[in-house]
Amino acid sequence: YNGPLEQVDANCWRIPRSYKPEMRVDGLIFANERLLDAIKKDQAPDQVANVATLPGIQMASLAMPDIHWGYGFCIGGVCATDPLEGGVISPGGVGYDINCGVRLVKTNLFFHEIQGSLEELIKTLFENVPAGVGRSGKYKFSPKEMRPLLAEGPSFVMERGMGVLRDLDHTEANGRIDDADPDEVSPRAIERGAEQCxxxxxxxxxxxxxxVDQIFDETVATAFGLEPGQICVMIHSGSRGLGYQVCDDALVQFRKVPEKYGIVLPDKQLACAPADSPEGRKYIGAMRAAANYGFCNRQLLMTQAREVFSHVFGRSWEDLGMEMLYDVAHNIAKLETHTVDGVTKKVWVHRKGATRAFPAGHPEVPEAYRAxxxxxxxxxxxxxxxxxxVGSEESMRKSFGTTCHGAGRAMSRTAAMKLNSGDAVQRQLRSQGVIAMGQSRRGLAEEQPKAYKNVDHVVEVVHDAGLSRKVxxxxxxxxxxG
Ligand code: 5GP
Ligand code: MN
Ligand code: MN
Known part of the structure; x- marks a missing residue:
């Protein structure tokens, strides 16, 4: 990226609106000096500028410190549009993996108690939790069952004993985005999703x-039920082939849509429709259904983790304290209330590789964490x-209640593969005390730690910028x- 980047403060850089004549607002990238060099290495900042041209965009086109190149919109991008000002909805601003997200499950086990069983635990997880591209699992849903699953999310599988109601309390939107429209999800998408949940x-x-290695905020950690030495399980997955197909279908349907509404785009990957148009509403209905599927996917992944732990430790999951901390999406667009230039209104917040981070007191924060x-x-x-x-008040002013979603890639998959073989990565990790098992050798190489930025550096920025605080x-x- 060779365009302009003006320093706003220690953790924020501006791409001025003057960079491209079609830009409606500035671009703002949250980063510090240390991360900036890596960020400038690819075209992601240019994508931030392109997003600033979208009709109805509010405040600024934003990017988190884990920014890197993505389809149309960068990964780590945040964009809010006002439907009353012709604001658009864009599949590229959500991403192919609709409601990709993360769930953290706690236990009451401590490291010293499980050290001896770790090998068996990871091996049993690997044998029982299906992973890998296109892989199907043990749960199969008929097309008829897929409808309520897409409309209701995890509450549908709970009726079948795959979780308990309090899991929903600790899931974003209670695991159910309202007004999802299963009728807008194509038969092909439903077919792909039926065996992959x-x-x-x-x-x-x-x-x-x-x-849990280190606590940075005792009060919040106590409210979250986290303490040093405690074992947790982190689950990262999205809406599998179903979400991918929904995105793909929408991009085909959107091909001529910008032209129809007189929207001029600097990059055709930004294909979009006014959120209140028939085309926009159809995508929104399908995207919401795919999001509900994503919550359901993580619910069933957690169910399998609970079963494996219970088997390995010979105690029920309840006895092992396997309660959810939370489940949060990082690829989604949601209609939310925000205050922009002193006016409170509903906007479509696109988070693509970015995480909602609502502050204390917000009505959408679960009661247990509201304070x-x-x-x-x-x-x-x-x-x-x-x-x-933990979410903070400042994120509401600066980033539509949003923070980063990960470390973000520092090198391409191809570059990572050339650096180390999967076997070497596995050996290296083992010498550091991490047992890593992958369905593909290549996957382990592509995903090696060096392929990512140092997450501590990314978190430093969002903490210092006030977008969220370390816990x-x-x-x-x-x-x-996989
Ligand atoms: P994405 O959704 O963009 O594919 O990934 C989100 C983040 O997950 C990445 O930016 C990276 O920081 C993180 N990540 C990827 N693989 C692993 C892993 O095996 N373990 C952990 N802890 N994080 C990972
Ligand atoms: Mn993800
Ligand atoms: Mn994903």
């Missing part, structure tokens, strides 16, 4: 056993760390990957 998918998705703020779950990589953060740092001890 409860599977991890490709290599960036994972189930990881972690230890401290929404838990934010940030995966890092399988060798270094991951984080639990706990987690260290990996075992992971299964």
């Amino acid at each position: 409860g599977t991890l998918g490709s290599g960036n998705h994972f189930m990881e056993v972690q230890v 401290v703020g929404q838990p934010v779950i940030i995966p890092g990589d399988m060798g270094r760390a991951s984080w639990v953060l 706990a740092r987690m260290r990996p001890i075992g992971v299964i990957k």
Whole structure:
């Protein structure tokens, strides 16, 4: 990227509106000096500028410090549009993996208690939790059952004993985005999703056993039920083939739509429709259904984790304290209330590789956490760390209640593969005390820690910029990957 970047403060850089004549607002990238060099290496900042041209965009086109190149919109991008000002909805601003997200499950086990069983635990997880591209799982839903699943999310599978109601209390939107429209999900998408619910998918998705390494905020950690040495399970997956197909279908349907509404785009990958148009509403209905499927997928993944732990430790999951901390999406567009230039209104917040981070007191924060703020779950990589953060008031002013979603890639999959073989990565991790098992050797190489930025550096920025605050740092001890 060779365009302009003006420093706003230690953690924020501006791409001025003057950079491209079609820009309606500035671009703002949250980053510090240390991360800036890596960010400038690809075209992601240019994508931030392109998004600033979208009709109805509010305040600024935003990017988080884990920004990197993505389809149309960068990963780590945030964009809010006002439907009353012709604001658009864009599939590229959500991403192919609709409601990709993370769930953190706690236990009452401590590291020293499980050290001896770790090998068996990870092996049993690997044998029982389906992973890998296109892989199907043990849960199969008929096309008829898919309808209520898409409309209701995890509450549908709960009737079948795959979870308990309190799991929903700790899921974003209670695991159910209202006004989802299963009729807008194509038969092909439904077919792809029918046998994949409860599977991890490709290599960036994972189930990881972690230890709470360090607490940064005692009060919030206590409210979240986290303490040093405690074992947790982090689950990262999305809406599998179903969500991918919904996005693909929408991009085909949207091909001529910008032209129809007189929307001129600097990049055709930004294909979009006014949120209140028939085309926009159809995509929104389908996207919401795919989001509900994503929550359901993570619910079934957690169910399998609970079963494996229960088998390995010979106690029920309830007895092992396997309660959810939280489940949060990082690829989604939602209609939310925000205050822009002193005016409170409903806007379509697109978060693509970005996480909602609502502050204490917000009505959408679960009651159990209302006094401290929404838990934010940030995966890092399988060798270094991951984080639990908490939403803060400042994010409402600066980023539509949003923070980062991960470490973000530092090199392409191809470059990572050339650096180390999957076997070498596995050996290296083992010498650091992490048991890593992957469905594909290649996947392990592509996903090696060096392929990602240091998540501690990314978290530093969102903490210092006030987008969310540090609560706990987690260290990996075992992971299964697609
Ligand atoms: P994405 O949704 O963009 O594919 O991934 C989100 C984030 O997950 C990445 O930016 C990266 O930081 C993190 N990540 C990818 N693989 C792993 C893993 O195996 N373990 C952990 N803890 N984090 C990972
Ligand atoms: Mn993801
Ligand atoms: Mn994903």
